[in-house]
Amino acid sequence: MLNELLDRAIKGDEIAIAKLLTKIEYMTEDGIHALDYLITKSGNSHVIGITGIPGAGKSTLIGGLIQEYVSRGHKVGVIVIDPSSPFTMGSFMGNRIRMQDKTLLKNVFIRSIASRGHLGGISAEALMLTEALDGLGYDRIIIETVGAGQTDTEISESVHTILVLTVPGTGDDIQALKAGIMEIGDIYIVNKADRPDADLTYNYIRFAIESSEMPFRDGWKPIVVKTIATRNEGIKELVDKIEEHREFLIRNELFKKKVLNRRMKILELMARKQLSEIVNKIIKEKDNILLKEPISISLRQIILQVKELLDKRYQNI
Amino acid sequence: MTIKRVKVLVAKLGLDGHDRGAKVVARALKDAGMEVVYTGLRQTPEQIVKAAIQEDADVIGISILSGAHLELIPKVIQLMRQNGLNDVGLIVGGVIPPEDINKLKDMGVDEVFLPGSSLKEIIDKVKKIAREKRGINVE
Numbered sequence: 001m002l003n004e005l006l007d008r009a010i011k012g013d014e015i016a017i018a019k020l021l022t023k024i025e026y027m028t029e030d031g032i033h034a035l036d037y038l039i040t041k042s043g044n045s046h047v048i049g050i051t052g053i054p055g056a057g058k059s060t061l062i063g064g065l066i067q068e069y070v071s072r073g074h075k076v077g078v079i080v081i082d083p084s085s086p087f088t089m090g091s092f093m094g095n096r097i098r099m100q101d102k103t104l105l106k107n108v109f110i111r112s113i114a115s116r117g118h119l120g121g122i123s124a125e126a127l128m129l130t131e132a133l134d135g136l137g138y139d140r141i142i143i144e145t146v147g148a149g150q151t152d153t154e155i156s157e158s159v160h161t162i163l164v165l166t167v168p169g170t171g172d173d174i175q176a177l178k179a180g181i182m183e184i185g186d187i188y189i190v191n192k193a194d195r196p197d198a199d200l201t202y203n204y205i206r207f208a209i210e211s212s213e214m215p216f217r218d219g220w221k222p223i224v225v226k227t228i229a230t231r232n233e234g235i236k237e238l239v240d241k242i243e244e245h246r247e248f249l250i251r252n253e254l255f256k257k258k259v260l261n262r263r264m265k266i267l268e269l270m271a272r273k274q275l276s277e278i279v280n281k282i283i284k285e286k287d288n289i290l291l292k293e294p295i296s297i298s299l300r301q302i303i304l305q306v307k308e309l310l311d312k313r314y315q316n317i
Numbered sequence: 318m319t320i321k322r323v324k325v326l327v328a329k330l331g332l333d334g335h336d337r338g339a340k341v342v343a344r345a346l347k348d349a350g351m352e353v354v355y356t357g358l359r360q361t362p363e364q365i366v367k368a369a370i371q372e373d374a375d376v377i378g379i380s381i382l383s384g385a386h387l388e389l390i391p392k393v394i395q396l397m398r399q400n401g402l403n404d405v406g407l408i409v410g411g412v413i414p415p416e417d418i419n420k421l422k423d424m425g426v427d428e429v430f431l432p433g434s435s436l437k438e439i440i441d442k443v444k445k446i447a448r449e450k451r452g453i454n455v456e
């Protein structure tokens with residue numbers, strides 16, 4: 001049954017691929033078996049991560065990238081992540097809207113996935129789907145993170161090329177100089193570049209890059225580009241830059257290293273998720289003093305209590 | 318292991334630009350703990366079925382207010398059958414004349430919701446379909 005599904009998926013049957021991805025994202029026994037096999041075939045795809053604030057135009061930009069990559073003869077896998085509700089765990093995923101006109105193109109597979117409790121913009125599940133699509137022969141894979149904030153940098157060890165998307169009007173040069181998301185980009189994109197202040201934003205980011213005395217990560221000096229995703233302007237040039245970065249990684253023997261980093265990241269994200277589930281459970285435990293006296297308790301007591309609870313829990317692991 | 322969540326694809330079929338209803342339903346399904354993929358306005362039957370395939374959706378929810386349901390829904394059903402999506406639920410909502418409800422159901426639509434349907438009714442029905450057609454354990 002699994003072998004049949006896997007065979008069909010390898011032959012390109014999209015229904016089989018989709019069902020396989022579901023098994024993998026839920027880590028069923030079959031899913032784990034399938035991924036074990038596919039991972040032996042994966043590691044060749046160039047994986048591109050796109051991050052940025054909600055509404056910056058990530059999904060629309062991906063629509064443009066899909067079109068451009070398909071026209072260059074690539075097989076494109078797209079994984080878009082949207083947030084799960086912290087209250088109901090439900091999710092309203094709307095990324096697909098901006099790329100639905102590309103959905104009927106041959107050699108394009110788009111899949112939405114909810115963040116399911118992962119913070120930081122990316123999830124272990126999304127990276128496992130990446131491994132699977134990679135193993136199935138999609139040679140360009142684009143991952144769209146959850147709309148990100150300043151510290152959502154988990155994508156940085158998960159992909160080959162990081163695109164950080166911003167828009168005019170998101171603040172001055174101080175914002176561009178801050179730690180976190182403005183440090184991780186291989187390519188920074190000022191989208192909606194037809195808006196006023198696009199040049200200012202562009203220059204702020206350029207200044208942040210040029211003023212750095214630190215060695216650049218991987219020895220790659222980040223690039224800044226302007227796009228108008230809704231009008232498909234700047235997309236060709238952007239793809240040229242991504243491909244330039246890809247060649248840079250291959251030339252400097254960093255391509256395989258990034259694949260290994262991605263696999264380490266899957267491990268790390270899964271471990272983190274497990275830990276945060278444990279922490280959540282501890283917090284809700286009935287004998288938890290924090291619940292009984294949240295106001296009158298002293299900070300010292302809280303710290304001691306947390307330490308004690310964690311020690312107790314670690315003994316049980 | 319994470320429990321399987323019901324995945325619903327919500328789409329506006331054909332040429333009609335009114336999506337408030339579809340958004341309200343999509344949001345209610347999210348609030349009921351489901352994972353909803355909303356594909357937006359002016360979708361063709363091909364686009365909807367393709368998205369349902371790639372997303373491995375458990376249920377497709379189509380909103381249509383244009384009056385073209387008897388032309389367009391059969392195309393969706395035909396494409397679903399051609400692609401072997403026999404275990405995927407299909408619900409239709411919108412301005413549907415009462416006399417067309419049974420026609421749509423005879424074609425293979427699992428349920429039709431008219432204006433005035435309660436969100437609870439819709440949520441319960443989606444859960445029921447997901448349970449019966451996809452074997453998903455929903456509370």
